[in-house]
Amino acid sequence: MNLPNKLTILRVIMIPFFVAALLYDGGANQNMRYVAAALFIIASLTDMLDGKIARKYNLVTNFGKFMDPLADKLLVCSALICMIELRELPAWMVIIIISREFIISGFRLVASDNGVVIAASYWGKFKTTFQMIGVVLLIFNIPALSTLTTIIVWIALALTVISLVDYIVKNAGVLTEGKM
Incomplete structure (x- = not known):
């Protein structure tokens, strides 16, 4: 159990x-929203940090390859x-985002069964960044930033769809008799 896995x-x-901090008192308690934002930001930073440490010090493990993206998805979802x-947020928007995660995870499972690793794309990394920024803005719920929040959320949604299409186009061979 190395540092990145921890x-x-x-x-x-x-x-x-x-989740408890964010939903406390129906989300009406702004102080608890700040606590939720701090927890989300810290958790998001650990996502960035664990990968950098694992690559820099050659601490990449199968557990990390499996659990790191799962932890990221659990946090954002x-x-x-x-x-x-x-x-x-409207449910339809969240359904699109979560559906993309299931589809990509399915692609990765099929590829893995064929000995192929599907690396994260830049589109996927941009998507994650905008989703995390959007979540933080939504948690803070600052009226003066509502237009910016809306723009960031829509960009995150667009990047979600773009990254899905990118993965499907680049990895379509995974679904056709395991060819890449």
Whole structure:
């Protein structure tokens, strides 16, 4: 159990505390929203940090390859589902984002069965960055930033669809008799 894997586990452990803080008092308590934002930001930073440490010090493990993207998806999806509960995002938008995650995970599973690793694309990394920024802005819920928040959320949604199409086009061979 190396440091990057511990950071990944920490991220997963933080999720219920983040959700509890965000949904406390129906999301009406601004101080708890600040706590939720801090937890989300720290968890998001561990996502960036664990990967850098793993690559820099050659600490990449099978556990990390499996758990790191799963922890990332759990964190972001938990936040987005909470935003539906708080009536700050429409369900259809969250369904599109979560569906993309399931589709890409399925592609990766099929590819893995054929000995192929599908690396994260730049589109996927941009998507994750905009989703995380959008979530933080939604958590803070600052009226003066509502237009910026809306723009960031729409960009995140567009990048979600673009990155899905990119993965499908680049990796269509995974679904046709395991050819790449």
